[in-house]
Amino acid sequence: MGRYVLRRTLLLVPVVWGAVSVLFVVFFLLPGDPVEVMAGGERAVNTETRAAIEAKYGLDRPWYEQYGRFWSQVAQGDLGISFTQGRSVNDILGETAPASVRLAVWAVAVEVLIGMAAGVVCAVRRQTFVDALTSVSTTIAVAVPVFVLGYLLQYVLGVYTFQHRFPDWARFPVQGIGPDSWALFFVPTGSQWRYLILPTVTLASVSTALVARMTRASMLEVMSADYMRTATAKGLRRRTVVLKHGLRNALVPVVTLVGLDLGALMGSAVLTETVFNWPGMGSAIQRAITSLDAPIVLGLTLVLVAAYVVVNLLVDLSYAFLDPRIRYGKPGAR
């Protein structure tokens, strides 16, 4: 097991390196000129200003030197200086990452709680009204564009309820992160949850639907297994049979999906972040792409990719706990 973990961890390095390098190449293909953006756009940049800016950010060096310098900085934990904001990318990461992580974690919580519960209920009560309703609503959740759902929620729970003088509890703020007050990093305090809930629901919608479908399919496969019949025959309560014998065995594909999502949600939240003006990493990267701010794009993407592969590895390793038949690093032990 130890050697297996080590080997897998080492394999993550080329993946992160590859992904960031591809992005580096893309940025050298970008037709725009970051110097012009830095100098304020509009008018042509005079030669001295250009030389000064290029020298400051090392843009006068050939690409391979810039590439080398990028990685040697990264190795020292320095993500560089933003072109447009003149600040350390580490600082920008420190400002945007918490918002992203909080939103992603809450979205995953919604996925797990609602998605898995719906999936289990549908598998147990197959072919009933609940099953049909879930099937329809999951399809809708997948097919509605995320930003349309976001605007719809804003309209119904923010604007409509406000215009029609609904009680306060039904009016939600639709823009920004609000007071940004948290306890234990994740728990919203005070009125924070009111700012959190609509973006969370928007971000979680698609994945919750996928988790529900996956849980249902996986549960159905498990329900017909012999050990389920045995458990029932032993006289165990229905709840125990379904949850302890059924769900635990049905969990592997679901955990895979949720894990991949936790890794991916921080980057893919860009639509939700844009609609709700949530100050996360996704929209920061998007803005940086538009303004040709390569250090922000490369630095933040590096962190996102690293987070994704690490979460992925943890998910793989968790299989061994979920399904004792899976053993890593010992061929023939199955």
Added chain:
Amino acid sequence: MAAGGRGVPSPEMWRRFRRNRLATVGLAIILVEVAAAVLAPVITFADPGRVDPAASLSSPSADHWFGTDLLGRDLYSRVVYGARVSLQVGIVAVLIALAIGLVAGAAAGWFGGFVDGLVMRVTDVFLAFPYVLAAIAVITAVGRGKTAVTVVLGLLGWMPIARLIRSSVLQAKQTDYVEAARAVGAADLRILVGHVLPNAVQPVVVFAAMFVGTAVLSEAALSFLGAGITEPTAAWGLMMAQGKDFLFTAPHLLFFPGAAVFLTVMAFVFVGDGLRDALDPRVAVR
């Protein structure tokens, strides 16, 4: 394996497909949409690009079934013409993804060893990219537009196909008929194309159907974020991006293109489900 086997359509499969009512509905929606896209000039009454400032932001009426946008362009025409864009992007993107995924997956599975390791690492790299952001970056680099969006969606979507093909090839390699084909001295490529790949068709077809829906959604998202298709092309995502500014005064701007995207994606999801039932006889009828 079903009658007809090897993923070749058969009456039996069609029967199983039809038994899934939602799949039939999905197929009908897609057919209607394809017809609308092809016949767009015939079934619309106004040029989708014709600007009429006097009619700016008018609500749906007998003259303008879906109302008009800020420039007074007829939204019904634009939504119908938008079907052309979305279907083209979705279908060409899936073809690109299929081509890359097929070659990469087959090579990895068949040759194994170094090739396998290399292809799988490249797959990992592409999977690790934050999808939307990577698409925005590449499209910003090469210039926005329909072609860029299509190619990028294909380039960022082949990985699951490669994995499906690879595992099917690995399975098929163990079978007796491949052994037999080898024994009689058939060439690698011939065995791959003739004996191995047909077995991988089923999961790939299901994935491809879903992929078209995803691509339509992604195109809408990219255009919405300003990194997709550009004016004056009538693309659904672009229409919604403009519509969001008039959410409260002219909600039809967001509603009609949004509904079009929704119906399209849902149709492809239904068809994907139906294909799964039709192609895999082990799945009990729901």
